[in-house]
Amino acid sequence: MSHAGLILGLPELEVERVDRNDVISVYARPKHRPCCIRCGHDHVRIKATYQRTWKHTRQGNQLITLYVRSPKYHCQRCGRYFRHRFKGVRPRYRASEAFRLEVFETHDGGVTQAKLRRTHTISAATTERWYQSYCRARISEMSNRPCPKVLGIDEHFFSRKKGYATTLVDLHRNKVFDVRLGRSEASLHSYLRRLPGKDNVKLIVMDLSETYRSIARQHFPQAKIVADRFHVVRLVNQHFLNAWKVVDPEGRKNQGLISLMRRHEWHLSTDKHANLQRYLSEHPGLGALYQARQKLNRLLLLKNLRKPRAQQKLSILLKLIEQLRQTPLRKLAKTLTSWLEPIVMMWRSNKSNGPTEGFHNKMEMMSRRAYGFRNFENYRLRVMTHCGWDGIINRV
Numbered sequence: 001m002s003h004a005g006l007i008l009g010l011p012e013l014e015v016e017r018v019d020r021n022d023v024i025s026v027y028a029r030p031k032h033r034p035c036c037i038r039c040g041h042d043h044v045r046i047k048a049t050y051q052r053t054w055k056h057t058r059q060g061n062q063l064i065t066l067y068v069r070s071p072k073y074h075c076q077r078c079g080r081y082f083r084h085r086f087k088g089v090r091p092r093y094r095a096s097e098a099f100r101l102e103v104f105e106t107h108d109g110g111v112t113q114a115k116l117r118r119t120h121t122i123s124a125a126t127t128e129r130w131y132q133s134y135c136r137a138r139i140s141e142m143s144n145r146p147c148p149k150v151l152g153i154d155e156h157f158f159s160r161k162k163g164y165a166t167t168l169v170d171l172h173r174n175k176v177f178d179v180r181l182g183r184s185e186a187s188l189h190s191y192l193r194r195l196p197g198k199d200n201v202k203l204i205v206m207d208l209s210e211t212y213r214s215i216a217r218q219h220f221p222q223a224k225i226v227a228d229r230f231h232v233v234r235l236v237n238q239h240f241l242n243a244w245k246v247v248d249p250e251g252r253k254n255q256g257l258i259s260l261m262r263r264h265e266w267h268l269s270t271d272k273h274a275n276l277q278r279y280l281s282e283h284p285g286l287g288a289l290y291q292a293r294q295k296l297n298r299l300l301l302l303k304n305l306r307k308p309r310a311q312q313k314l315s316i317l318l319k320l321i322e323q324l325r326q327t328p329l330r331k332l333a334k335t336l337t338s339w340l341e342p343i344v345m346m347w348r349s350n351k352s353n354g355p356t357e358g359f360h361n362k363m364e365m366m367s368r369r370a371y372g373f374r375n376f377e378n379y380r381l382r383v384m385t386h387c388g389w390d391g392i393i394n395r396v
């Protein structure tokens, strides 16, 4: 018994002859006669045969072309006519699924259409069509998966005409879960309402955005909200720099001082620290604010705390916030109080929206390389294929 068909990946075929020239030509025919596709009767007559030509995978650097004698059958019981159906090749297609998959994965791996035209002798348009069809199939498969355990949510700019889009990131697997147009509750409502497996979500990481918080409370009521560390620290710094402007407008314009003030205390060298202390001693009110801010930042950068330590730190934070209420930073104190629970959750976990911001960077590059997108669906397809999965289709 010949195993040639099995080696080709099309076990139903019986190989008759192989020619090896510039390309490998394999002549084959089906091994077995099928039963009738309508009534299941096993006695069918071959009415005629015709030749099907398929491109099949490459062996080494040579392309395999299959010439298959394909029969048309006639069922003698029910009178139905039908053509032979091959596993691994779709009706009317001129390439096997294995070949299409090979082209898809090669193109996804970065080989250009121009090069594929020479190695696989298919046109750029065909490559593009196959690539898109696989991407679409894969993404529609993914649309029913349940929500991730740790969800990152953030907005990013899409286009001037259509405005902002919301990114949902699976922070456990570090993959984009989905992108949706709009950043308001109203524009996301119908999508979020239909989302399957929302109970899976245990943590939602977000920046200090009121809209996303209300979305999370409404659609993921059992999930805990975690504030994004970077955004909280940035907020503190912004409030501090604004307060500085009020105390000493002249000093606030000094570039050197700004750079000293912006950095964390523990990143300053001894000289620079001394310089800063000299300046702060001239403005005693500012010095106190600076100390409070350093203390606050130290607290905010904590992570992976166990419950008793978090409780201990919470009482320190509450005292600090109470002190801030008496200073020009009272607005900051108000915001921190309103986001107290997400900030405490930030201590308990080590998740942040860093990967989400990283994906935004990547998306911006994609958009830039395509000279912008007009159609959001096309943009979403592109984002999902590059950031949503690993580009490998699992064969079953």
Ligand SMILES: [Zn+2]
Residues within 6 Å of the ligand: 036, 037, 038, 039, 040, 041, 075, 076, 077, 078, 079, 080
């Ligand atoms: Zn029949």
